[in-house]
Amino acid sequence: xxxxxxxxxxxxxxxxxxxxxxxxxxxxxxxxxxxxxxxxxxxxxxxxxxxxxxxxxxxxxxxxxxxxxxxxxxxxxxxxxxxxxxxxxxxxxxxxxxxxxxxxxxxxxxxxxxxxxxxxxxxxxxxxxxxxxxxxxxxxxxxxxxxxxxxxxxxxxxxxxxxxxxxxxxxxxxxxxxxxxxxxxxxxxxxxxxxxxxxxxxxxxxxxxxxxxxxxxxxxxxxxxxxxxxxxxxxxxxxxxxxxxxxxxxx
Amino acid sequence: xxxxxxxxxxxxxxxxxxxxxxxxxxxxxxxxxxxxxxxxxxxxxxxxxxxxxxxxxxxxxxxxxxxxxxxxxxxxxxxxxxxxxxxxxxxxxxxxxxxxxxxxxxxxxxxxxxxxxxxxxxxxxxxxxxxxxxxxxxxxxxxxxxxxxxxxxxxxxxxxxxxxxxxxxxxxxxxxxxxxxxxxxxxxxxxxxxxxxxxxxxxxxxxxxxxxxxxxxxxxxxxxxxxxxxxxxxxxxxxxxxxxxxxxxxxxxxxxxxxxxxxxxxxxxxxxxxxxxxxxxxxxxxxxxxxxxxxxxxxxxxxxxxxxxxxxxxxxxxxxxxxxxxx
Numbered sequence: 001x002x003x004x005x006x007x008x009x010x011x012x013x014x015x016x017x018x019x020x021x022x023x024x025x026x027x028x029x030x031x032x033x034x035x036x037x038x039x040x041x042x043x044x045x046x047x048x049x050x051x052x053x054x055x056x057x058x059x060x061x062x063x064x065x066x067x068x069x070x071x072x073x074x075x076x077x078x079x080x081x082x083x084x085x086x087x088x089x090x091x092x093x094x095x096x097x098x099x100x101x102x103x104x105x106x107x108x109x110x111x112x113x114x115x116x117x118x119x120x121x122x123x124x125x126x127x128x129x130x131x132x133x134x135x136x137x138x139x140x141x142x143x144x145x146x147x148x149x150x151x152x153x154x155x156x157x158x159x160x161x162x163x164x165x166x167x168x169x170x171x172x173x174x175x176x177x178x179x180x181x182x183x184x185x186x187x188x189x190x191x192x193x194x195x196x197x198x199x200x201x202x203x204x205x206x207x208x209x210x211x212x213x214x215x216x217x218x219x220x221x222x223x224x225x226x227x228x229x230x231x232x233x234x235x236x237x238x239x240x241x242x243x244x245x246x247x248x249x250x251x
Numbered sequence: 252x253x254x255x256x257x258x259x260x261x262x263x264x265x266x267x268x269x270x271x272x273x274x275x276x277x278x279x280x281x282x283x284x285x286x287x288x289x290x291x292x293x294x295x296x297x298x299x300x301x302x303x304x305x306x307x308x309x310x311x312x313x314x315x316x317x318x319x320x321x322x323x324x325x326x327x328x329x330x331x332x333x334x335x336x337x338x339x340x341x342x343x344x345x346x347x348x349x350x351x352x353x354x355x356x357x358x359x360x361x362x363x364x365x366x367x368x369x370x371x372x373x374x375x376x377x378x379x380x381x382x383x384x385x386x387x388x389x390x391x392x393x394x395x396x397x398x399x400x401x402x403x404x405x406x407x408x409x410x411x412x413x414x415x416x417x418x419x420x421x422x423x424x425x426x427x428x429x430x431x432x433x434x435x436x437x438x439x440x441x442x443x444x445x446x447x448x449x450x451x452x453x454x455x456x457x458x459x460x461x462x463x464x465x466x467x468x469x470x471x472x473x474x475x476x477x478x479x480x481x482x483x484x485x486x487x488x489x490x491x492x493x494x495x496x497x498x499x500x501x502x503x504x505x506x507x508x509x510x511x512x513x514x515x516x517x518x519x520x521x522x523x524x525x526x527x528x529x530x531x532x533x534x535x536x537x538x539x540x541x542x543x544x545x546x547x548x549x550x551x552x553x554x555x556x557x558x559x560x561x562x563x564x565x566x567x568x569x570x571x572x573x574x575x576x577x578x
Binding site for chain 2: 106115
């Protein structure tokens with residue numbers, strides 16, 4: 001059995017009396033898509049923030065390809081190979097689409113303290129940015145201002161920026177949100193092919209996408225993982241049906 | 252050619268053209284005014300790196316302007332009185348060499364910016380404004396209460412400092428020096444804005460979370476920007492002191508910080524030639540309106556209000572429209 005690329009153990013986070021993350025442990029294996037589902041307010045986004053390093057956990061451990069990254073914050077975890085996309089698009093809105101992916105490629109390359117040569121003439125960075133745009137189907141939008149993109153295009157740009165980071169692990173917070181049926185379907189097919197490059201921890205509300213993609217599904221309710229298993233196992237699990245899929249289905 | 256490039260070329264040539272015309276008309280005072288505009292523009296170019304690119308609203312850039320001024324004042328005053336700055340543990344003498352003074356001004360301002368930036372960049376928004384203001388005022392009161400270099404009265408330097416091969420007391424030659432420095436600073440600023448560093452810095456202004464997520468630390472980017480910014484404004488301070496042959500604590504005061512900010516906002520925040528347009532307009536208004544009324548700053552305030560309310564891109568933004576990002 002191979003070792004997990006991402007291993008979260010016994011993670012906790014409370015906001016006052018509210019336990020947002022309650023003793024969560026999960027793993028992400030190479031080549032896998034592990035979906036994290038749960039009703040609104042279950043603590044999915046909190047958990048993603050903890051894993052990405054933007055929110056300090058009360059306790060617990062995050063290991064990343066065997067290395068303990070618990071003490072590291074967002075920047076260091078990104079450098080270690082964690083590629084995150086946001087639930088609400090978080091992009092440099094004044095920049096063009098191409099500038100956003102070039103920023104990602106620059107971050108991946110790391111040599112930012114260069115003050116003289118124009119970055120948009122740096123063939124290597126621009127090529128890598130364009131390659132990422134091509135993969136998500138945004139190459140014809142490269143020169144547009146990000147603020148002028150449609151909501152769906154911004155979602156795709158989020159994914160493209162994550163691609164430029166060439167991460168070891170993808171952490172995707174509802175990439176399908178607001179994409180529409182056909183967009184969702186296309187992104188589903190793309191993510192399906194992406195898992196060979198790096199495994200994905202996928203938070204998603206779109207159940208069609210989750211059941212089509214996920215090798216394993218974990219169900220988060222009130223900050224606690226109540227079940228982990230294959231799509232079929234999760235579908236059959238009575239506790240999950242009760243909590244998430246809707247009690248009326250049980251009958 | 253994009254409209255902004257054309258406008259920049261016109262603005263750039265306007266300064267030497269005005270100075271040249273004044274020379275032909277034998278109006279040395281006008282040359283001095285243009286020189287002052289060029290120096291203040293340089294201070295604005297410095298601030299614009301922090302404010303325009305980095306989104307760092309520093310209300311304390313007078314600290315760097317003043318440090319540059321006092322670097323010149325202290326070195327030149329020791330040179331003119333033939334007394335060394337210090338004898339133990341090693342001898343440091345004053346100097347009348349402009350190039351040495353510039354080096355000291357740049358280094359002093361950069362070091363101060365490193366210290367002030369390291370402390371104040373941990374805050375954002377209004378707290379950052381207040382902390383930078385506080386540092387500026389600290390230096391202001393320090394300069395007032397330090398009798399060795401004139402205290403409240405400041406320091407007079409009788410003769411302008413030396414520049415190899417030029418007579419710096421001749422207004423047009425001194426203008427040529429300041430204009431050369433401004434040109435180099437503008438060139439540098441334009442490169443920085445387009446370089447990898449500029450891309451990341453400006454992204455950190457737009458969305459720090461995004462920058463962190465691609466593995467870059469906004470704090471480091473901002474600190475480096477603040478140091479470069481402070482150093483350029485410090486150099487402007489040294490030139491300003493040389494222009495007036497006088498330094499006083501006023502260079503440190505928050506009025507000065509505010510004025511430098513006004514140049515940038517009037518001209519266009521984050522636009523390469525914004526500070527040039529702003530400083531030129533400021534000097535023009537000071538001269539023209541100042542001749543009509545002692546209360547000319549009322550009109551300046553009104554203009555500033557109009558720019559902030561209706562023309563957020565300043566003069567450059569109004570005339571040239573939105574910036575072209577890349578082809």
